Amino acid sequence: MSDAATPGEFELIRRYFMQDVEPACRSSQVSAHQARAGVVLGQGDDCALLAPSPGLRLAVSVDTSLADVHFPRDASAEAIGHRALAVNLSDLAAMGARPRWFVLALTLPEVDEQWLDGFARGLYGLAREHDIALVGGDITRGRELSITITVHGDVPEEGAITRHGARPGDLLAVTGALGSAHGGLRAWFDGQRDEHHPLVQAYLRPSPRVGEGMSIRHMVSGGLDISDGLLADLGHLCARSGVGACLEAGAIPLDQALVASLGEAQALEAALNGGDDYELLLALAPDQEAAVRQALETLGGALHVIGRVTAEPGITGVVSTGRGWQHFHAQDQQAQAHHGTGVAP
């Protein structure tokens, strides 16, 4: 990062990615914001120093977002910054963890400060909303725009929502409408460039269910976030828990804008296989349903029961194939499911 005409890595970090560090605190002191976040030593040394609370578990996850693979390169820089952090926060939400700290590795094909300013605005906007502190980073020059974020959260011992906890007889439920992000991606490729369009917004600016995950972590048996698509992620849940599932396709919540845009059959297809929804998929004992629903509604959310966990492996259900409704076994679908979301719809 050292062209004569462009600022170096250190200067870029100082300008864009030390925003919660007051100038007076840019040496060894941390800002009040960072101290509240448990940061003992922030950016500027070889490592950040963090103080997780005693008795808690640390949850750690990493995700890379590549231009034109995980997001359209021509989306606004602000949306790209928001989205890169959102998909990582969603992994903390999926464990019921409280967001604490993140580090950022950014590979840039060029130094475009207007772009960096927008990116940082999107990143910090979401970071402040969820009270997660940026504590380190690395900026490199490369051919391809690439954003890798590692997030850290804490969760009480025995308190995490895991993929291995689903039990036969559990209800399967999701925290919101599915398929909208896929519909938004399709709309984007059809030329829709209004980032406030509800479907486009669902794709570019997902809202990770962080508060939801924390508020219900003690009430559910297991769960994860829906990033690869409902069927693929349900497959992960079942595989790790050693169970199967039966879906009620008619119960899967679909956004009205999605149905209006794609028709009901394709909307359901988007909900099943589209991915990028970042809603939570939960398994819970039937006697917990009322409590989970109430906790989610308190946060302005909702609980949609969409099926049940079975002892027999495999995912069965009733879905539209475009040729009418029929039974299916989702192993076939899983084999087709994309791993790592492509931006081509």
Add this chain to the structure above:
Amino acid sequence: MSDAATPGEFELIRRYFMQDVEPACRSSQVSAHQARAGVVLGQGDDCALLAPSPGLRLAVSVDTSLADVHFPRDASAEAIGHRALAVNLSDLAAMGARPRWFVLALTLPEVDEQWLDGFARGLYGLAREHDIALVGGDITRGRELSITITVHGDVPEEGAITRHGARPGDLLAVTGALGSAHGGLRAWFDGQRDEHHPLVQAYLRPSPRVGEGMSIRHMVSGGLDISDGLLADLGHLCARSGVGACLEAGAIPLDQALVASLGEAQALEAALNGGDDYELLLALAPDQEAAVRQALETLGGALHVIGRVTAEPGITGVVSTGRGWQHFHAQDQQAQAHHGTGVAP
């Protein structure tokens, strides 16, 4: 990562990056190795769950290594795997932290399983040597080979080596010969492809000073690892500590193979500005010199005093410029120092 002909991301992770997870433990259980490493839940869920010891600080750092920017693309996969983790471990060494856990984000232009096998061998070889556990990862398909690693270590409260602790009157010292890595990079570009060549090995397979950092962390005032080059990194130390430095160029340790390869003047230039050495640069009170030296020698290492911390800002010293020896002020050199190491020598 989902061509019909190639395994998907999950399969690649299972094959290459769950090596310390016994097959019986690949669901929710952790292996004995992982449990010893403080891993409560390893790969396969949305986040890893980790249990840092009470009373300790967590040290976290991230570094990206890009093909043909940070390492030559035609180096062996094993060396690339080793090096990508080594540069991150060196950041833990620079804080005196004990390595605990790391996550890996890998972007691959193609799925070459022979390459992945070698890469994983280099990565795990070094990981096991330093008892650090891989606890999560992300593999994406992109145009450019890119490796981002986030490392986590622990260090006692008040025990970390920081960049802001250097004090006027402190000795400046390094833990080993400098410039060899830069000499190795030049040899590589001159066609030397023997990875056991001592200079090439210094570049491709650096030995992070992890044990050294842990053993002396309570004895030194401050320090960091030398990744950008002695002058640039000394500049970081001085800037963060609000001090200056006076170097004795004749005291800077140079490898005999480097001097034989480049001549003395260029060898010193490589030591001052070459980077990629991953030795530690330490500031210590004179009355600690004997204890630090003994601790390092116990580990088979050495301490080389190369100068002194001054109250006046700026770095002064006597160096070769190729036109004979003269005094210099290193601010000029710092402005030229590369940020992010290029592989072009």
